[in-house]
Amino acid sequence: AQKITQTQPGMFVQEKEAVTLDCTYDTSDQSYGLFWYKQPSSGEMIFLIYQGSYDEQNATEGRYSLNFQKARKSANLVISASQLGDSAMYFCAMRDPYNQGGKLIFGQGTELSVKP
Amino acid sequence: GAVVSQHPSRVICKSGTSVKIECRSLDFQATTMFWYRQFPKQSLMLMATSNEGSKATYEQGVEKDKFLINHASLTLSTLTVTSAHPEDSSFYICSARESAGGPTDTQYFGPGTRLTVL
Numbered sequence: 001a002q003k004i005t006q007t008q009p010g011m012f013v014q015e016k017e018a019v020t021l022d023c024t025y026d027t028s029d030q031s032y033g034l035f036w037y038k039q040p041s042s043g044e045m046i047f048l049i050y051q052g053s054y055d056e057q058n059a060t061e062g063r064y065s066l067n068f069q070k071a072r073k074s075a076n077l078v079i080s081a082s083q084l085g086d087s088a089m090y091f092c093a094m095r096d097p098y099n100q101g102g103k104l105i106f107g108q109g110t111e112l113s114v115k116p
Numbered sequence: 117g118a119v120v121s122q123h124p125s126r127v128i129c130k131s132g133t134s135v136k137i138e139c140r141s142l143d144f145q146a147t148t149m150f151w152y153r154q155f156p157k158q159s160l161m162l163m164a165t166s167n168e169g170s171k172a173t174y175e176q177g178v179e180k181d182k183f184l185i186n187h188a189s190l191t192l193s194t195l196t197v198t199s200a201h202p203e204d205s206s207f208y209i210c211s212a213r214e215s216a217g218g219p220t221d222t223q224y225f226g227p228g229t230r231l232t233v234l
Contacts, residue, residue: 037225043207045160045225091159095223102213103150104223106159 002027004094006107013082014115021077021110023092032096034075039089087114118144120212122226137195137229139210145190146212154207166193200233
């Protein structure tokens with residue numbers, strides 16, 4: 001069975017500094033996708049970044065980058081130059097694209113607080 | 117990115133009544149929609165996968181007769197919480213896949229519906 005683990009319930013970072021949010025996963029499938037979502041206090045889930053299991057390069061989207069280490073089965077999110085608006089819950093998720101309707105399996109989440 | 121709407125955003129109802137929540141993909145067709153439930157400070161728990169024109173696939177432990185899902189068109193899925201009780205109070209979120217398949221398909225989420233059952 002697929003499993004996603006986020007071991008950091010809460011993280012603090014100083015404004016303008018970089019922060020890494022950890023995510024490890026477990027799957028026996030060769031083809032899968034990894035996602036990061038941000039959930040502010042308002043509740044909506046905001047898609048941040050995607051990494052495919054066959055992608056050779058780490059995904060980047062603006063200040064977000066994904067440190068993908070396939071052998072270690074980790075997909076850590078790096079946020080550079082943190083801003084106060086980055087304070088939110090962050091969820092890592094995995095999808096098997098070809099089975100089970102492509103549903104997402106979510107990790108427990110990490111609550112990020114950016115300090116001014 | 118694609119836009120998914122949910123209605124209502126917040127609902128308060130009396131115990132024993134039924135509540136319908138709508139999920140719409142506004143600018144794309146979604147053959148598959150998903151319904152999640154989230155308790156405070158916890159992760160999203162998938163309730164069911166909704167496919168247009170067919171019966172929903174429910175996750176283990178989710179009562180089909182309690183949470184009725186209908187996906188009548190490529191842009192609309194509804195979740196009806198029947199005979200709601202206080203323990204059904206939660207944050208319900210839907211998501212939609214932009215196309216029928218492919219590893220890069222992104223799921224876009226609605227803004228969520230906060231249900232409070234008195």
